[in-house]
Amino acid sequence: MITKEQVEHIGWLARVNIDEEDAFEFASELSTVLDYFGQLDEVDTSDVKPTYHVADVMNVFREDKPKDSLEQDDILANAEEIQEGYIKTPKII
Amino acid sequence: MVYENPDGVMIGLEIHVQLNKLATKLFCGCSTDYHTSEPNTHVCPVCMGLPGCLPVLNKRAVEYAIRIGLALNCEIVEQTQFHRKNYYYPDLPKGFQTTQYDYPIVSDGKVVIEGEDGEHVVRIRRAHMEEDPGRLMHMGSIEKSRGTLIDYNRSGMALIEIVSEPDMRSPREARRFLDKLRNILEYLDVFDSTLEGSMRVDANISIGGGDRTEVKNISSHKGAERALLYEIMRQKNIKRRGEKVVMETRHFDEARGVTISMRTKEEEHDYRYFPEPDLVPMRVGSWVEGILETLPELPDARRSRFISDYGMVDTHAKALTSDIRVADFYEEVASQVDPASAAVWVSDVLKGELNYRDLTIASFTVEDMVKIIELVVSGKITEKGAVEIIRNILDEGGSPMDIVKEKGLLKVEGDVVDQAVEEVLRENPQALEDYFAGKEKSLNFLVGQVMKKTRGRADARSVREMMLEEIDKNYR
Numbered sequence: 001m002i003t004k005e006q007v008e009h010i011g012w013l014a015r016v017n018i019d020e021e022d023a024f025e026f027a028s029e030l031s032t033v034l035d036y037f038g039q040l041d042e043v044d045t046s047d048v049k050p051t052y053h054v055a056d057v058m059n060v061f062r063e064d065k066p067k068d069s070l071e072q073d074d075i076l077a078n079a080e081e082i083q084e085g086y087i088k089t090p091k092i093i
Numbered sequence: 094m095v096y097e098n099p100d101g102v103m104i105g106l107e108i109h110v111q112l113n114k115l116a117t118k119l120f121c122g123c124s125t126d127y128h129t130s131e132p133n134t135h136v137c138p139v140c141m142g143l144p145g146c147l148p149v150l151n152k153r154a155v156e157y158a159i160r161i162g163l164a165l166n167c168e169i170v171e172q173t174q175f176h177r178k179n180y181y182y183p184d185l186p187k188g189f190q191t192t193q194y195d196y197p198i199v200s201d202g203k204v205v206i207e208g209e210d211g212e213h214v215v216r217i218r219r220a221h222m223e224e225d226p227g228r229l230m231h232m233g234s235i236e237k238s239r240g241t242l243i244d245y246n247r248s249g250m251a252l253i254e255i256v257s258e259p260d261m262r263s264p265r266e267a268r269r270f271l272d273k274l275r276n277i278l279e280y281l282d283v284f285d286s287t288l289e290g291s292m293r294v295d296a297n298i299s300i301g302g303g304d305r306t307e308v309k310n311i312s313s314h315k316g317a318e319r320a321l322l323y324e325i326m327r328q329k330n331i332k333r334r335g336e337k338v339v340m341e342t343r344h345f346d347e348a349r350g351v352t353i354s355m356r357t358k359e360e361e362h363d364y365r366y367f368p369e370p371d372l373v374p375m376r377v378g379s380w381v382e383g384i385l386e387t388l389p390e391l392p393d394a395r396r397s398r399f400i401s402d403y404g405m406v407d408t409h410a411k412a413l414t415s416d417i418r419v420a421d422f423y424e425e426v427a428s429q430v431d432p433a434s435a436a437v438w439v440s441d442v443l444k445g446e447l448n449y450r451d452l453t454i455a456s457f458t459v460e461d462m463v464k465i466i467e468l469v470v471s472g473k474i475t476e477k478g479a480v481e482i483i484r485n486i487l488d489e490g491g492s493p494m495d496i497v498k499e500k501g502l503l504k505v506e507g508d509v510v511d512q513a514v515e516e517v518l519r520e521n522p523q524a525l526e527d528y529f530a531g532k533e534k535s536l537n538f539l540v541g542q543v544m545k546k547t548r549g550r551a552d553a554r555s556v557r558e559m560m561l562e563e564i565d566k567n568y569r
Binding site for chain 1: 115116117121122123124131132133134135136137138140141149150151152153154155174179180181182183188229230231232239240241242243244245359363368370372373374375376377
């Protein structure tokens with residue numbers, strides 16, 4: 001069972017404000033989702049190696065050769081606020 | 094002598110080293126040459142974590158990591174992969190850092206440093222690869238910041254995070270470890286320490302078996318020593334009051350020389366590490382042999398070679414090899430003049446004059462050093478004159494020969510000195526009497542007078558000999 005406090009903590013980690021009413025609702029919804037996935041725990045996987053990647057590929061590299069970056073204007077285009085070429089955010093600690 | 098470690102200090106370090114000798118970042122082709130560029134000009138969709146982008150690993154970065162592991166006497170992992178470390182902070186716009194978790198590329202190494210009581214081993218727990226986040230600039234101090242400016246040029250730079258065991262027993266040992274590590278990394282040619290932010294340190298410290306604190310935001314080796322000294326004092330004061338040190342993260346304020354508590358609500362499990370699905374695993378065990386063959390000579394080996402090849406004393410060998418630029422400088426000088434003289438002039442004199450002025454070896458040329466040593470060895474100038482030339486070059490510039498002419502530094506010998514010795518003895522009967530009465534110091538005074546008359550261009554030792562001869566001949 002997911003608690004309201006856990007939902008609020010997850011919200012904090014993602015820097016999303018969740019009000020009390022929503023927190024209760026999400027707690028019960030997330031509990032349902034987790035219970036559903038919990039069915040997977042019933043499968044015996046003691047002899048199975050963890051699958052980190054579905055593609056059976058290994059050692060993909062690139063050479064250390066520079067490529068052009070984007071233009072500064074394009075990078076800054078998505079920012080809400082800019083200042084002298086920097087992206088500006090509210091105060092953070 | 095065994096170091097007692099009276100306060101039971103245990104220091105472990107986490108050092109982030111930028112592999113800034115690479116041409117490109119860790120997962121994309123953006124150039125690493127951003128240090129003099131406008132902000133946000135070395136950035137692409139991968140650096141910004143834009144939807145649909147795909148990171149591809151820089152092969153040379155992996156080779157560099159293995160090179161570092163070998164130099165630090167580490168085990169190299171057979172197979173490894175990257176993980177996502179999730180945290181939401183504007184220095185990484187994609188919401189996670191791509192790093193390594195349960196299989197660091199190298200682990201279980203050691204570095205030997207000069208400890209409080211002779212050679213001391215600092216064990217290396219692990220070193221892993223990760224990407225550097227962007228650079229944040231707080232407008233005003235961190236506590237009273239009005240807003241934050243972000244430059245993503247640094248975002249995605251290849252980092253190696255080296256984690257030591259808590260084997261250092263004093264801030265001084267911590268600093269020596271950092272110096273040694275920097276030196277090794279520069280010998281490996283993977284890293285240029287002169288670039289801003291290229292080496293950043295977090296320090297874990299505890300005293301008397303108590304809980305440890307982690308000090309972040311240390312940007313220099315001197316800063317590390319100061320931060321740790323402050324933290325020891327702070328922890329001792331807490332214990333003296335009968336209270337307990339709280340396990341926490343603290344921020345080092347370099348300007349004020351203090352550490353400040355940083356409240357963090359995130360804990361290790363909040364990072365929700367999971368394997369990075371956009372990067373495939375790598376199997377690199379077979380690379381080790383080839384990389385080992387191309388491993389350059391390291392500082393300790395070079396130090397031994399300097400002793401055996403050039404016949405210098407260990408203190409000189411150590412001083413000359415503790416910075417690769419100085420060692421290279423020395424070997425170039427030594428190939429052109431007497432290596433033994435070169436060792437003395439470069440390590441004792443030149444290094445001292447550079448340190449005094451907070452300059453590096455880049456401020457002096459091999460040519461000038463060779464010329465100066467030739468002038469001394471051939472007896473054309475005195476040692477004192479040579480020091481004067483070095484100082485003059487550092488302070489005002491100019492070439493050795495011009496300075497010799499300008500300052501009249503050519504050694505005077507023969508008649509001029511003879512005459513000065515005679516004059517001084519004639520003009521200072523009291524000093525001479527004092528000398529006969531057994532005051533050795535009077536002789537120094539008389540020699541000093543000759544140096545004055547010849548404006549320092551005579552060789553003090555031969556003046557002394559001439560003086561004694563003259564006294565024996567004409568004054569006994």
